[in-house]
Amino acid sequence: MDWLHWIAFAVFIVVFVLGMSMFGIWLERRGVARLQMRPGPNRAGPLGLLQPVADAVKILLKEDIVPERGDRLLHTLAPIVAFVPALMVFAVVPFWRGEGAGLVPDMNIGLVYLVAISSISIVGAFTAGWASNNKYSLMGAMRSMAQMVSYEVPLVLSLVGVALAAGSLSLVRIVEAQSVPFILLQPLGFLVYFLAALAELNRTPFDLLEAESEIVAGYHTEYSGMKFVMFYLGEYTHTLAAAAIGATLFLGGWKGPLLPPFLWFLIKVFALFVVIFWIRGTLPRLRVDQLMAFAWKFLLPLALVNIFLVAVEMSTQSLRTLWVMVAVNIVAGVLAVYLFSRLGRVRGGRVAV
Amino acid sequence: MGLGIVKGMALTLRHAFRPIITTQYPEEKLVPSKRIRAPQLVWEEDRCTVCASCAKACPQGNITIVSEPLPDNKYGMKHLEIDHGRCMFCGLCVEACPFDAIHMGRDYEQATYRRSLLVLTREEVRLSEKRKASGYFRPRFEAEMPPQTLLIYGEKKGK
């Protein structure tokens, strides 16, 4: 009864992912607050656990405003287009051991599917900026589009390294091939993936999109009510999706001793999530031209170096002993980062007016 | 090379394990200073000679005093009104009083629902058990106030 498996899984994913997003919102607010030596939300429900629920209820009760000369249809469509791809990522991520682990049992082009749908939310962001009929939103949308499109390239290239090491594009096979987690085999690849994913998610230090201090709120300035919830929750769902992909591809998915696989998966996803908001709490943000320079002059060469290294190692049989590969990779990774940080300079700065 | 960022993140992580320094307000309260200039003025009727020095010293003219002559050559207060809404609680009236008859209050939770309720008359500003005076410029009151919570010594809530 294939369609029963399909419906059950779809419901499970939507409920589970949205639940995890709300938990992620709570965790982030309390975590960042703890870094700042304050408690964070602790009034709504025990330990503040109902805070996201309270936020959601508050936002739902707000009036839905569409700017007068904005495009109504696009204004309504944009949040949907920005939110749904995040949910679709979870269709292929394997949660536990075995073939029936994902919604789509063992899609054999899982990686290609991931790359394809992560590009869709860019369209949503730009549509939102355009339909708002607001200069701030338009500038925010332009910047976000430039940023997201540029960072797709290093992101995809880092995934190529994983596919080479595992010998397959299917996520289930990739997890099974990780007898040693790929983060040790390709630290450079993980670094490139992590930074590129942070930029795709519009997270600090790449969050000039929602830089409150600059352009108020970027492309979602003119959104209120349920549409804003889609953007807000969508951001956290995207973050969790990127963390889930990172955990699957680099940290070994559901593998681990002692505890049940599902729990290991959750631990790894939330470990990456903690690192993401730890970075958010510490670093200032980059300017838009520095962001572009970072993608094209630093991450892209590193991603290419990573592919080269992995290809060399995969093709020489004698280096197959895994721990030698780990050592070689770490040394090569550090060297590459050092070289490129010296070579690539951000030209830019003052333009003669 | 990224080392500066890593040092910064290490510092932030260290801070995550330090105790929190905020106070959960309605449940925990800090003890304010002994000389607190709370949003409250307190009038001691026994010492007041209705000279209106306080009204003259006020930069804004918040104190309205109307006096009436009493038998045996004294003045009595016919009408006293202090506008707590306009007052900026600078304390110049407290310093100006030659008889130590007007003081700053202690209680900082003074919100009302209407602005007109902030104009207080003589009965409402009188010194009493519920409306105590603070030690601003009044050493005799300063001596009996509790010690202040100081963050320098690591204190985060009143004892």
Added chain:
Amino acid sequence: MALRTEPIVLNMGPQHPSTHGVFRMRVTFDGEVIVGLDPVFGYLHRGFDKLAESRTYTQFIPLTDRLDYLASMSNNFGYCLAVERLAGIEVPERAEYIRVIMAEMMRISSHLMAIGFFLNDCGAFFTPLLYMYREREKLLDLFDMVSGQRLTYNYMRIGGVSHDLPPEFLPALRKFVQEMPAFIDEYDQLLAENEILLARSKGVGILPREMAINASASGPVLRASGVKWDLRKKDPYSVYPRFDFDIPTAETGDCYDRYRVKVQEMRQSLRILEQALAQIPEGPVRAEGPHLVRPPRGEVYSRIEAPKGELGFYIVSDGSVAPYRLHVRGPSFINLTALREMCLGWKLADAIAILGSIDIVMGEVDR
């Protein structure tokens, strides 16, 4: 065939999360590059000059608190100094030391806030700001102990200070002065070599030396452009000649230099505080004489080194209890005149960072 583009005019309006008060900039952009900038202010104008004409000299002191509301003691200090020069009143020594202690504590507090908000504008989501606020809370507790309030102190009077320090003040201040250098080192560890901060602020918003002098800039803005000019050394007032401290300067005049100069000034303020704590004598804290001051006819312009720059008071007296004319030279206002030159050619994010690094307070700009 070249693409025809049009510049857009963006109004970073009076209500904006990071314009440090009600400040408006009409910025003209060509893509993301700033080609024109017009500051518009006056949204907080309260008429200080006119208000002074109908208040006595002592009644005006609480109003000077509200000029640069983040550094009230310095404003009080400047005003009282001006009136004392006009009226020829001599201030007892203990009062002078107390004033210098208050002024230097105020400098530390104001610079902590300035740096914290500069980093906030650069994007560090409140974390450095909250760490600096922790130290500022300690200072505010001390101010609360002395004067009863945390923001508008009304502590100094013409002829001294209003009343003496409580006995718990000096030990607490000593503890603060001992612990603070470690905290400043912590802030340096968090930020001074942070690559992102360096990329955002090094070389950005350069104010060349000549332009800074021509624009009458003062304070950390001027010192970061390479001019070694500090009124505590060039035109000394009160008991500053008795203390031993340095004037930090920097060469380039970009945002990063302004940030470094402020951090170094905090360290120098701690040096002054240590020396003042060691030297403070006993004695009266207020000059004898009438509390209702009637200066003789004449005029005076007196200036001090406030945390934001040169704060000057010009007072004309006609012998009565209220000044005939009073004018405040607000340092933030004069520093702001160089904003347009500093911002042209940079991008939107830099305009915010430059504005944050100049460190303006709208109370002083608009008076």
